[in-house]
Amino acid sequence: GENVEQHPSTLSVQEGDSAVIKCTYSDSASNYFPWYKQELGKRPQLIIDIRSNVGEKKDQRIAVTLNKTAKHFSLHITETQPEDSAVYFCAAQGTTDSWGKLQFGAGTQVVVTP
Amino acid sequence: DAGITQSPRHKVTETGTPVTLRCHQTENHRYMYWYRQDPGHGLRLIHYSYGVKDTDKGEVSDGYSVSRSKTEDFLLTLESATSSQTSVYFCAIRTGTENSPLHFGNGTRLTVT
Numbered sequence: 001g002e003n004v005e006q007h008p009s010t011l012s013v014q015e016g017d018s019a020v021i022k023c024t025y026s027d028s029a030s031n032y033f034p035w036y037k038q039e040l041g042k043r044p045q046l047i048i049d050i051r052s053n054v055g056e057k058k059d060q061r062i063a064v065t066l067n068k069t070a071k072h073f074s075l076h077i078t079e080t081q082p083e084d085s086a087v088y089f090c091a092a093q094g095t096t097d098s099w100g101k102l103q104f105g106a107g108t109q110v111v112v113t114p
Numbered sequence: 115d116a117g118i119t120q121s122p123r124h125k126v127t128e129t130g131t132p133v134t135l136r137c138h139q140t141e142n143h144r145y146m147y148w149y150r151q152d153p154g155h156g157l158r159l160i161h162y163s164y165g166v167k168d169t170d171k172g173e174v175s176d177g178y179s180v181s182r183s184k185t186e187d188f189l190l191t192l193e194s195a196t197s198s199q200t201s202v203y204f205c206a207i208r209t210g211t212e213n214s215p216l217h218f219g220n221g222t223r224l225t226v227t
Contacts, residue, residue, distance in 0.1 A: 006156075032213060034216065036218075043204060044157065045218070046215050046216070046217070089156055089157065091157075099145070099162060099212055100208050100211075100213065101147070104157040104158070106154055106155060
């Protein structure tokens, strides 16, 4: 089955700096890669996703890149703000899975200090 | 919130007791999932369903069972709760096909003493 590894587990950044979270996956057939943000005590919420036919996707200060050859994808947050502080999860879904099961990484705690 | 309601939101129970968590959706979506969240492990799939009476096991299904007798309800049962099942449980649905985005409910915090 799919295995997703996420790094780093914690990330501290100064407000205004950029944050980068990296994930690797094992199943070369995976074709869908969402990112979720979870604030303390809240549910995970989808913030951006990318499919395997696209190498990069941006949404305001957030961008995701995908390298299918190396089987890794990354989340980039620019001009970080205190409200970006949260736990971020990457996930992967394979084409061989017809039931939409997502395999999640272990999460990255991002702390943005003013 | 994609019309997902989880109940109860919090529960404390004793080891060995049965516990049932409920996930209710209002929009007749086909795909429903139960995940548990533990520090250092992210979100792990317990069971999932792709229709009424169609369910299957995820990666951490031991000690759990599910039922889906109606499209709108997906029940997760801990037959005999253990302390290792203390966790936050999230229900999730897909609002379209199996390739549509996954949306989570607000979670149930379960403590087994």
